Amino acid sequence: MVKDDYAHEFDDFYRRSSGRAMGQAYAMTGNKASAEDLVQEAFGRAWRRWVGVRRLENREAWVRRVMLNQAISDWRKASRPVVAEPSTEPRDEPDLDAIWLAGALRALPRNQCRAIVLHDAVGLTVPEVARELHVPTGTVKSWIFRGHSSLALLLADSKVDVRDG
Amino acid sequence: MADDAINELISSVAHRGTAIGVSTPPEQIRHIYSRDRWYRRGVRHRSLLGRRVSVVIVAALILAVFFAPLPHVSLFSHIVAPETRPTTTAPTATTLPAAEVTPAAIWVVGATTVWAWWTSGEAQGIERSNDAGHSWSNATPPELDKQLGDHFIKGFYALGAEHAWVTYGGVGSSARQTIASSSDGGRQWTVLGRSPSAYGCELQFATPADGWCTVIGAAAGSESVQIYRTEDGGRHWRSVYNNGPGGKTALGGLPFGCDKNVQFVNTTVGWAIFLCNGGLAPLYETTDGGTTWVRRGVAAPSFPFIDGGFADVPDLFGRTGAVGYTFHVGSSVRRSVVYVSANAGASWHAVAPPGAPAGWTVDTISPRIWRLVSGDHVLATDDGGQTWRSITSNVSLNPLYDYVLGTHVIDFVTEKTGWIVSTSSTGTRTLWRTTDGGSTWSNVAVPGA
Numbered sequence: 001m002v003k004d005d006y007a008h009e010f011d012d013f014y015r016r017s018s019g020r021a022m023g024q025a026y027a028m029t030g031n032k033a034s035a036e037d038l039v040q041e042a043f044g045r046a047w048r049r050w051v052g053v054r055r056l057e058n059r060e061a062w063v064r065r066v067m068l069n070q071a072i073s074d075w076r077k078a079s080r081p082v083v084a085e086p087s088t089e090p091r092d093e094p095d096l097d098a099i100w101l102a103g104a105l106r107a108l109p110r111n112q113c114r115a116i117v118l119h120d121a122v123g124l125t126v127p128e129v130a131r132e133l134h135v136p137t138g139t140v141k142s143w144i145f146r147g148h149s150s151l152a153l154l155l156a157d158s159k160v161d162v163r164d165g
Numbered sequence: 166m167a168d169d170a171i172n173e174l175i176s177s178v179a180h181r182g183t184a185i186g187v188s189t190p191p192e193q194i195r196h197i198y199s200r201d202r203w204y205r206r207g208v209r210h211r212s213l214l215g216r217r218v219s220v221v222i223v224a225a226l227i228l229a230v231f232f233a234p235l236p237h238v239s240l241f242s243h244i245v246a247p248e249t250r251p252t253t254t255a256p257t258a259t260t261l262p263a264a265e266v267t268p269a270a271i272w273v274v275g276a277t278t279v280w281a282w283w284t285s286g287e288a289q290g291i292e293r294s295n296d297a298g299h300s301w302s303n304a305t306p307p308e309l310d311k312q313l314g315d316h317f318i319k320g321f322y323a324l325g326a327e328h329a330w331v332t333y334g335g336v337g338s339s340a341r342q343t344i345a346s347s348s349d350g351g352r353q354w355t356v357l358g359r360s361p362s363a364y365g366c367e368l369q370f371a372t373p374a375d376g377w378c379t380v381i382g383a384a385a386g387s388e389s390v391q392i393y394r395t396e397d398g399g400r401h402w403r404s405v406y407n408n409g410p411g412g413k414t415a416l417g418g419l420p421f422g423c424d425k426n427v428q429f430v431n432t433t434v435g436w437a438i439f440l441c442n443g444g445l446a447p448l449y450e451t452t453d454g455g456t457t458w459v460r461r462g463v464a465a466p467s468f469p470f471i472d473g474g475f476a477d478v479p480d481l482f483g484r485t486g487a488v489g490y491t492f493h494v495g496s497s498v499r500r501s502v503v504y505v506s507a508n509a510g511a512s513w514h515a516v517a518p519p520g521a522p523a524g525w526t527v528d529t530i531s532p533r534i535w536r537l538v539s540g541d542h543v544l545a546t547d548d549g550g551q552t553w554r555s556i557t558s559n560v561s562l563n564p565l566y567d568y569v570l571g572t573h574v575i576d577f578v579t580e581k582t583g584w585i586v587s588t589s590s591t592g593t594r595t596l597w598r599t600t601d602g603g604s605t606w607s608n609v610a611v612p613g614a
Contacts, residue, residue, distance in 0.1 A: 011191040018187045026182020027175055039187055043194050051443045051471055055493055098178045109335070120175035136284040142312055148171045155171070 010050055014043055017060045020122070024064060027121035028071045030095070030102030042066040061132050064122060068114050075106040104154035112147030115140050270321060271596055271611060273576045273584040278326040279596070280304070281612045287312050290612065293351055295326060297598055298609035304351020309333055315343075322368040322376075326350055330368050330376075330399060332360055342366075344399050348373060361393040361402035374398050375432045377455060381425065390419055390427060390437075392455040405456045417457035419449055428478045429455065440474035446490075448475065450510055462512035466502060468522070470494045476501075480529040484509045487535060487549070489527025499524025503535055503550060516550040526564040528575045528583070536577045536603065538564055538585065543603030547580065556603045562587040584609075 018039055025035035042063045046053045056062055105113050111133070118129045119140070126144070130137040272280040277297045283290055289312050290305040309316050309331070319342055320332035327350050334342035342360035347353060360366055362380045370376035378393040392406040408418050419425070419437050423446070429435035437449040437458060445465050449458040476489030486506040494500045500522040502515040518525060518537055525537035525544065533549040540563070543556040564574040564585050577583035585597045585606070597606040 007195060010195065014191040014194065018191075019183045022185060022187050023179035023181075023183035026185065027179040032182075032185055035182055035185075036187055036189065040189055040194060040197075043191075044197060047195050055471065095178070095181065097174060098181065101175060101178050116175065120172045121179035123176070123179075138284045138288075139312070142287055145168075148168050151171050155174070 006050055006054070009054060010047055013046075013054075013059055017063065018043060020060070021063055021067065024117060024121050025067055025071070026098060027101060028067070028105060028117060030098040030100075038067050038071055041070055064118065065132065068117060072106075072110050072113065100155055104151050107154055108147050108150055111135075112143045112150065115143035116147040116151070119144055271586050272321070272323045273578070274323050274325050276578045276582045279584070279609075279611075280321070280323045280329065282318065282321045283612050284312065284318075289318050291318070291321065291329070291331070291351060292612045293323075293326070293329075295350075298596065298611065301612055302351070304329065304347070306331060306333075306345055306347075306351075306354040309345075315341075319365055320368055322370060324370045324373065328370065328373045330370065332365055332368060334360075334365065344368070346399055357399045358401075361404070362391060366391075366393065368399070369429060370398075371429055371431050377427075377429055377435075378402060379427050381427070389421060390425065392427065394454055405454060406458075417459070419458050420447070423447075424474075427455070430478060430481075434481075436478035438475035438478060441472060443472045445470075446472070446474045448479075448513065461506075461510055463504065464512070464514045466492065466515040466517070468492075468494065468500065470500070473499075475504075476527045477529070479504075479506070479510060479513075480532055481506070481510050482532050485532040485549075486510050486513075487529040487532045488513075489525075489529060489535075489537075490515070491524055491527070494522065501525040501527055501537065503527055503529065503537075505532070505549065518544050518550070519553050520544075520555075526575050528577050530577050530580065534580060536575075536583065538562060538575055538603070545580075545602065558599075558603055558606055560597070560606050562597060562606065 021039045021042065022035055025038040026032065029035045029038060045066055046059070046063055053059055053062055105117070108116070114133060115129055118124045118132060119126065124132065126137050126140050129144075130140045133140065270282045272282075274280065278293070278295050279298060280291065280293050281301070283292070288310060290303065290310060292301040293304045294301045309318055312318075315335045316333055317335065318331050318333045321329065323329045328346070328348050329351055330344060330346045331354075332342045332344050341363060342365040344357045344360055345354045346357055347355070361378050366378040366380045368376060368378055374396055376395045376399055378395070380391040380393075381389075390406065390408050391404065393402040394405045395402050406419075408421060420439075423439045423441040425437055425439045427435060427437045433452055433454050435451045435455055437451075439446040439448070441447075445463055448461045448463050450461055451458050470492040471494065473490060473492035476491060479486045479488035484507060486509075488504050489501060490504050491499050491501040501524055502517050504513040505516050506513045523539055525539045528536045528538070530536065534547050535545070535550070537544040541558045541561040543558060544553055545556060546553045562585050564587055574586045575583070576585075581600055581602045583599050583603065585599075587595050587597055596609040596611045598609050599606045
């Protein structure tokens with residue numbers, strides 16, 4: 001396959017799947033700019049490895065995994081909480097749900113976060129999440145159950161904080 | 166907030182993100198991330214090399230923090246005083262778990278002995294069979310029958326029918342892990358101490374005393390390697406190898422790039438097998454227990470290919486050796502060969518099986534006796550590929566090929582007796598056994614399957 005064919009193939013893959021990737025990224029970051037950065041980084045890596053990535057049966061899963069790992073890695077490095085970004089479009093209201101969610105997700109154990117993002121944000125079934133994370137379905141169920149329980153508390157707390165503040 | 170409400174909240178946020186969409190066109194992504202322009206990336210996109218360095222630095226810092234509170238402990242010396250507790254006894258009742266259970270791993274260790282590690286919801290367990298799967302004994306450490314708190318079994322290794330090790334701890338990948346071992350087939354377990362790595366590690370043992378704890382770094386497409394060595398069955402560990410970005414050029418080191426897997430075949434000899442992003446995967450050997458590594462010569466095959474990787478570590482006996490290798494030769498098209506050596510592993514060249522190119526799963530019983538499986542066919546040779554015979558099986562099997570991930574899916578323990586872990590399209594794993602060289606395969610009931 002010549003280089004131009006690879007480019008066309010990649011562009012097609014990007015156009016078809018970047019929207020869904022943005023959904024996952026937005027749920028994890030809570031704001032548009034960070035989400036775009038995450039998506040861009042993941043697809044950029046896919047392009048750099050396109051010879052290998054293109055032959056994968058599930059290229060989107062590869063991108064999802066890169067985004068998950070990258071977001072979690074970034075969370076570990078950054079200590080500041082998720083805040084509404086300075087908007088270049090003043091008419092836009094900050095998406096409080098997205099900000100709350102991103103802040104709560106980063107407080108979860110990594111595997112619970114991965115499972116919940118893939119299951120709830122991406123919309124994969126439990127067996128699909130299990131295959132992507134290479135763990136048994138029972139483990140995924142356990143992670144989701146515990147993650148939801150923690151999220152319920154975290155989200156309740158953060159919403160109370162915001163209201164009180 | 167109820168489960169459904171949480172699910173709905175996350176789903177609606179994700180939908181809003183999808184609706185926002187991306188503003189960067191694909192051409193711009195390709196331009197920014199073009200292989201020969203990576204150094205031109207903007208401020209918001211650090212180089213991959215930078216990221217890899219960061220990964221190693223972060224890992225080193227975490228390791229340093231992990232070991233800091235321990236007195237007289239150094240990253241590069243003997244480490245970790247074991248936390249001992251009285252030897253405990255596992256329940257002896259044999260209870261096969263109900264449905265909805267998944268085998269996490271199946272370990273074949275002989276013609277009739279096999280271990281299974283399974284999970285089901287909060288339950289988890291280890292079982293062992295000494296009669297080819299006709300009956301199973303519970304070998305679960307007594308306090309580890311539930312996936313709760315810091316009792317998640319994260320790793321398992323079996324050496325023969327009697328010796329086994331588990332690592333367990335919290336579910337977070339950075340949660341500290343504890344190592345326990347059994348020397349009586351899982352009836353009694355003893356806690357040995359903490360894993361030498363804060364990240365946990367992959368255990369392997371060549372003898373009940375000699376083992377390694379290998380940490381493969383997490384960066385996609387390139388991986389650091391830390392290797393710890395024990396000579397007392399896992400109580401004490403010392404660091405014998407720790408590469409990083411500089412390992413690429415260090416004499417006697419492993420390259421930092423590429424996905425890789427490290428396995429030891431005896432107390433001194435080990436192999437590092439690779440999967441790189443394009444091109445021929447390298448092969449490294451250590452003869453001093455993992456401290457120094459030497460690259461071995463792997464000749465490219467005569468046909469064009471994209472990339473590929475070794476199926477396992479080489480079988481080397483004297484001066485002759487063999488190991489399976491599968492190439493990607495097109496989109497979703499694979500072609501397997503057997504690499505052979507006649508000079509004690511110093512150099513390797515490909516021997517292609519007869520017939521149309523195909524993605525066989527290769528198992529080398531010895532340097533000259535090989536079995537290749539694909540669907541309902543077995544290709545067999547007992548003379549190093551000079552003569553072959555084709556065997557049609559009673560079932561079609563799909564031994565998932567996993568390159569360098571170390572998943573053992575096929576194991577002929579003799580010319581006639583072999584095991585295969587077959588994977589369905591939905592990910593369900595089943596265990597099969599043959600005693601006639603591959604003509605007839607019988608399904609083996611596995612706990613959790």
